[in-house]
Amino acid sequence: MESKGNTLVSPFMKEEITTDGFFNGRNLFEDMPAALYTCDAEGKITFFNQAAADLWGRTPEIGKDSWCGSWKIFDTSGFPVNHDQCPMAATLKERRKIENQEMVIERPDGKRIYVLPHPKPLFDAKGNMTGAINMLVDITYIKVKENQEMASSKTETPKNLTLMDSEERYHKMIDEIQDYAILLLNKDGYILNWNQGAEKIKGYLEEEILGKNFRVFYLPEDQEAQLPERLISEASTKGKATHEGWRVRKDGTKFWGYVVITTLHDDYKNVIGFSKVTRDLTERKKAEDQLRYYAQNIESQNKQLEQYAYIASHDLQEPLRKIRVFAGILEENIENHTIVKTNIDKINTAASRMSALITDILKYSQLSQLDKLFQPTNLNEVLNSVKEDFDLIMEEKGVLIESSQLPVLNGIPMQLHQLFANLISNAIKFSRENPVIKISYRKISNEKVAECPDLPFENTYHQISFTDNGIGFEQQYADQAFKLFHRLHEKTSGTGIGLALCKKIIENHKGYICVHSEPGKGATFTVFFPV
Structure with a gap:
């Protein structure tokens, strides 16, 4: 190739090529029936002929569109491919020609065409890559013929549809359904198709979700437990998998979904993907x-x-x-x-x-x-009423009750009186000489409640603790303390229902009760009432 000023001349094509990679003799390529286009070193389209525009079904913008003028690109299995992963992009990134990599392009009108790209890098006289040229060969007819020949070789003349072929028919059939989210997945769970029902239920636009894995619809704990992968595996093995549970929309809100995943096969029993139908049953x-x-x-x-x-x-x-x-x-x-x-x-x-x-x-x-039965109840008045009930036994045993200021909460007065009476009575019953009962109160947000990790995150709680200096018990028996008719100390009197009733009262108030104790160091019963 000889140099003429800022151009290079090919002795084979007798065509001038500028050192920036552009063809001067563009008329030749304009009239060629083969689809040809060029990109600069950054991947921006710098030239295309009419055959390329006809193949793409659209006219790209020079200097703005990158890599390829196709509306959408898929691999031959029907999986969406980003434009920056197409053969032209690979040629520019790897500075080499790409061969034998068939692609499927989709025009804006929905028509899909098999093509065989021939991208090749362009260099100037100094060896610097200035861009690339690509020729796209339409091989749709060849692929259709191959499928027909393969089908005719079978006695029952079955049709070996690719996932892309199935997906195109599938899309036309289900796109208008809005009460169900209907998806097409490839063998690894990546989304190939998206109907209007899926957009309505899950909140994603089609261009936002295609090519992503359907794991995005599952809660973090389900993802960690690999629930999506287990459903795909079950569908592959059994032909179908069903599941019902909470799912996540694009905006982070949850909905209760019933899911059916069905394996898709070609007529030769090869797995080509999955259909996934989700119904919102919230x-x-x-x-x-x-x-x-x-x-x-x-x-x-x-x-x-x-x-x-x-x-x-x-x-x-x-x-x-x-x-x-x-x-x-x-x-x-x-x-x-x-x-x-x-x-x-x-x-x-x-x-x-x-x-x-x-x-x-x-x-x-x-x-x-x-x-x-619920009404505003002053717990200070409840405590004073209980003290009046126990004044004789408190005097007999020398009981001292110390209490901070308690709140007014919405509750059942009779049951709250029973709660305080049972907890104080329990402290007195298992006390030694000179019993001291300390009642403390604070308002607390649930993330700081170490005693109860299951409290709802959106709530704030009234925390009231009853601490005594009694005989205590082993902490490993704490859960048994609240069981009906169960006594931790068999030698004591009583029916064993007092603490069980306390737990029931707390549950009626949507709260929680727990106990911490050590032998010889007393016990602390803590109750939580939602504010």
Whole structure:
């Protein structure tokens, strides 16, 4: 090749080529039936002939479009290929010609064409690469003929469709369906097709999602557990896989999806990909959860009614005991007017307390909805009421109760009284000499609640701790403390329902209770009420 000023002349083509890689004799290539185009060293299209524009079905912009003028590119299996991964791009990056790499291009009108590219780099006289030239040969007719010949060689003349062929027919059939997300996946789970229903349900536009793996629809924990891969594997083995669970939209919101993944085969039983159909069942899930909640609520109320004989007995014992004690004192000091007046007042107070308890029990048993029992409740008043109930035993054992200021929360007063009474009674029962019970309070966000990692992240909680200096127990038995009729200390009196009732009361208030203890160092019961 000889040099003429800023051009190089090919002795074979008798055609001048500028040192920047452009052809001066463009008329020759304009009229050639073969699709030809050139790119500069950065991949920007610098020239194309009419045959290339006809093949692409569009006219690219000189100096703006890169690598290739095709609307979309696929490999021969139907998998989308980015323009910067096409053979022309590989030629410029690797500074060599690319051979025998068939591609499928899609025109804007949807027509797909098999092509065989022939990209080759261009260099100037100094060996610097200035760009590349590519010729695209339409081999669609050859590929169709090959498929026909392959099909005719079989006795039943089956059709060996490629995934790309299947996908094109599939796309036309399902594109308009909007109630189902219908996808076509290749063998590795990468998305090849996207219908309007998928865009509606999952939120991605087609150009945003094609070529990505369907793992993006799954929660992080499902991805970590390799649920998508397991579903693909199951579909490959059994022909179909189904799953129901939470999925993630583009905007991060979740929906409850029912998924069916079906293996796609050609007529020779080769796996060519998968179809994936997803239905949004969020509303059904919500309805089922609501029904389940109602059923659990009814079951919970039935159990509570069954246990209420124990609760009533437990609460009424202390007022009755006080009435008997005060009546005995009254009988022994019948002549002492001051003592008589004091003990009659105490008997009346205890009787009033019993009357209030009975009224609350009747009111509770007549209501089917716990929500109707909730009202603003001052826990300081609840604590003072419990202290009044326990004033005799506190005096007998020298019990000291220290408490910080407690909150007002929305709760069931009778049950909150029962909660405080059971926790204080439990602390007194398992105390040594000079029992000290410390009640502390703080408002806390759930991410700081080490005692309960399962609390919902969106909530803030009232945390109330009851700490005693009693005999304590081994921490490994903490869960057993809240089981019905279970006692950690067999030698103690009681039915073993007190702490079980505490847990039930906390659950009624959508909260949580836990305990931490060491033998000889007392115990701390901590309750959490959602704010």
